[in-house]
Amino acid sequence: MPTYKVVIVGAGPAGYFTAQALQNSQTDDLSFQIDMIERLPTPWGLVRSGVAPDHPKIKTVSKVFEKIAKEPNFRLFANVEVGKDVSIKELREKYDAVVLSTGSAIGRKLGIPGEDLPNSLSAAQFVPWYNAHPDYTEVEVDLSGDTAVVIGAGNVAMDVARMLALDPTELDPTDTATHALVKLHQSNIRTVIICGRRGPEHASFTSPELRDLLKLEKTDVYFDLNEIEKAQVRVEAAGEVERELRNNLEAMRLIAEHEKKGVARKLVITFLATPLEMKGSGKIEEVVFGINQVEADDKITSTNKTFSVKCSLVISAIGYEVREFAGVPVENGRITNIGGKVEHNLYVVGWAKRGPNGVIGTNKSDAADVVDLLISELKEPKNTNGLSDLLKSNHEVIDQAGWEKINASEILSGEPHGKPRIKEVDWKALVSLGRA
C-alpha cells in the first residue's frame, strides 16, 4: 500500500482540517504520513491568537484539532519557520505534496495621510497583542484618552471594539494576555465608535456577533435607527432579500430600539463614512471622514460632505494580506492559486488561499476540496525522511508531546484565577515549557 508524505505549513484551522481530510481519505490502498510545521512554539493559529477572549466557546474547536493530532500518522513540528529554518523548495523535494495553510497576518493599510501616527494601529497588531502572541507583546497601546475609533464593518472590527468597550472585570475570567488585561483595567476609553464605509446592508458582521451585543451588561450599544430603517427599505426595494442579511438588519434594528442602561461605556456603530485623514501632533487626535451615500444601483458615492471625530486611539480592521515567501506567487493579498493548486505538488488552503473571509468552519469544506484535488494528482510516492533530513541537528522542535506540556502548564496556571488558561507570551519560555 503506498504511503504518501504530505507536509502542511501552518497549524491553524485550515491546516488541521487539511490533516483531517487526508486522514478521512485513507483507504486500504492509500495512506498518508502527515507532518505539520508551525513557526510559533504553539499551534491552533487564530483560534489561539485571533478569536476574542470573551468568546471561549468558539475556541472549543481546538478539541477537534487535538483529536486530529492524536492520530498515529500525524506529527507536529512547532517552532519551525518555513522561509527561515527550511525552504518551500526543500519541502517540495522531500514531500509528495506541500500544503500551505499560513493564513494572512498583515493588516491592510488605508493609505491615507496620518495613518502612521502613534496610536493608530492595525487590528493585525492590536488583536495578537491582547491575545498573547509572542511577536506582539511590545506593541505600544495607549488607552489614556476617552474615545477610540475602529475602522471597518466586519467581525474583526466588532471584536476589537468590544474588547475596548467592555468593562475589564468582564475579561478577568478569560485568557486575555496578562499585559493587556493590566492596561485594559487602567483604560480611560469610554466611547468606542465603529465606522463602516458602506451601508448597514453591506456590513459583514455575522448575526451571532450582532446578537451578542444585546448581552453586554456594562456597555450601551448604539445603532442609528433611521439609518437601519433606510437600509431595510433599500434592500426590500432591490428584490429578494437573503435570510442572513434580513437577520443582520433585524438584529441591528433590535439593538437600535433596545432601551439603554445609561452607563458610561458606549459602543457606537456608524455607516457610510470613509476615513480621509488622521490628524494629531505626535499622536492621533482626530479622524476626518467623508460622508457617503448608497445610490439606487447599490453603488457607494461620496456626498463631498465631511465630519471629524476627536479620538486618541484608532484601530483599522479592513482586512489582511499574506506574508510573502520566496518562490511563491502572491496576487491581491493571497497566494496565487486555481482551486487551491499553486504549482506542481504545492497547494494552498484557508485564508492564504481565499483571503480573510468566512468562519472557522469554512476552512473545513475548503480544505476537503483541496485534498481531493491533491489526491487526484499524486504520482509515485517519494522515499525520503521528510523534515528530519532538512532541519539543523540542534534545532529545537516542539512536537505534539512538547505542545501538550505547554498546554497543560498554561491551563494549570489559569485554574486558581478561574481562567481557562494564562498564556505564556515569551517565546523562549514557551520553548522551555515544551522541553520540560
Ligand SMILES: Cc1cc2nc3c(=O)[nH]c(=O)nc-3n(C[C@H](O)[C@H](O)[C@H](O)COP(=O)(O)OP(=O)(O)OC[C@H]3O[C@@H](n4cnc5c(N)ncnc54)[C@H](O)[C@@H]3O)c2cc1C
Ligand atoms: C481577530 C479575529 C477573530 C476571529 N474570530 C472568529 C470567530 O469568533 N469565529 C470564527 O469562526 N472565525 C473567527 N475568525 C476567523 C478564523 O480565525 C479564520 O477563519 C481561521 O483562523 C483561518 O485559518 P487559517 O488556518 O487559514 O489561518 P491561521 O489561523 O492564521 O493559521 C495560520 C498559521 O500558520 C502559521 N504560519 C504562518 N507563517 C508560517 C511559516 N512561514 N512557517 C510556519 N508556520 C507559519 C501561523 O503562525 C498560524 O499558526 C477570526 C479571525 C480574526 C483575525
